[in-house]
Amino acid sequence: MxxxxxxxxxxxxxxxxxxxxxxxxxxxxxxxxxxxxxxxxxxxxxxxxxxxxxxxxxxxxxxxxxxxxxxxxxxxxxxxxIDDRQINPGLPKELIISEIFNFENVSEEDIKLRFITHARILDNRDFVVKLDFHILVKTLMRRLHMLYYFHCNEKESLWKHNEIIDKAKEVKIAENTSKWHDWERYSSRQGIRMKMGGLKDTITYRGKIEPFLSIITAGEVLHIGKGTSFGLGKYVIIE
Incomplete structure (x- = not known):
């Protein structure tokens, strides 16, 4: 890799x-x-x-x-x-993420996402203030691919990235109330306040959504963008 x-x-x-x-x-x-x-x-x-x-x-x-x-x-x-102080781990859960994208005989539909914590998404090294669908897909694919490679099976995904992203460009924004929200957090380690703004609120996409659903639902669990380790980039599918 x-x-x-x-x-x-x-x-x-x-x-x-x-x-x-x-x-x-x-x-x-x-x-x-x-x-x-x-x-x-x-x-x-x-x-x-x-x-x-x-x-x-x-x-x-x-x-x-x-x-x-x-x-x-x-x-x-x-x-x-705290009473018995024993650790009894449960069984891990699996996220099923499709490596095959089939765009034939797929009808158009809407999907609405609500960003709960600040989504700090980079595209061409700039923070995104308008999250087009292909940027969402590209960012999710990169994150899922790297998590899979470095922390799971050390295998490359079979995704045809360029083809998938080209198809994602056909999905458009139908409604958008998401906007940039400034936010600061205090870093105890560095002793300073850090600016950590990002996108929040809702955005609705319209198009051939179904082939992308497995990576979008995985993103609900694994978040998106920068700062995910302490909870940023959390979203939910609300429609």
């Missing part, structure tokens, strides 16, 4: 913040978040849990707010509980 066109290998984990991020949590309140591990990183779940436990004693954020890790769940299964 030619790494010359990629700046770095993507992290095989995503930390999704709570939906009410930005609020102040008082003593005794619970803060819930999601952790998504990809490929070989699943084997390191116990280390992630121990890291979160240790982080609670050190303190989180600028004010070094301390916490206790009460439990970890995988669906209904308890993976870790």
């Amino acid at each position: 030619n790494m010359g066109k990629y700046e770095q290998v993507p992290h095989p984990f995503i930390i999704e913040p709570p939906d009410d991020s930005g609020r102040v949590f008082n003593t005794s309140e619970r803060l819930c978040f999601n952790l998504i591990l990809v490929g070989k990183a699943i084997n390191y779940l116990p280390y992630f849990i121990l890291a979160f436990i240790e982080l609670g004693t050190i303190g989180l954020g600028r004010g070094r707010g301390k916490y206790r890790l009460i439990n970890v769940k995988d669906g209904d299964k308890t993976v870790y509980d």
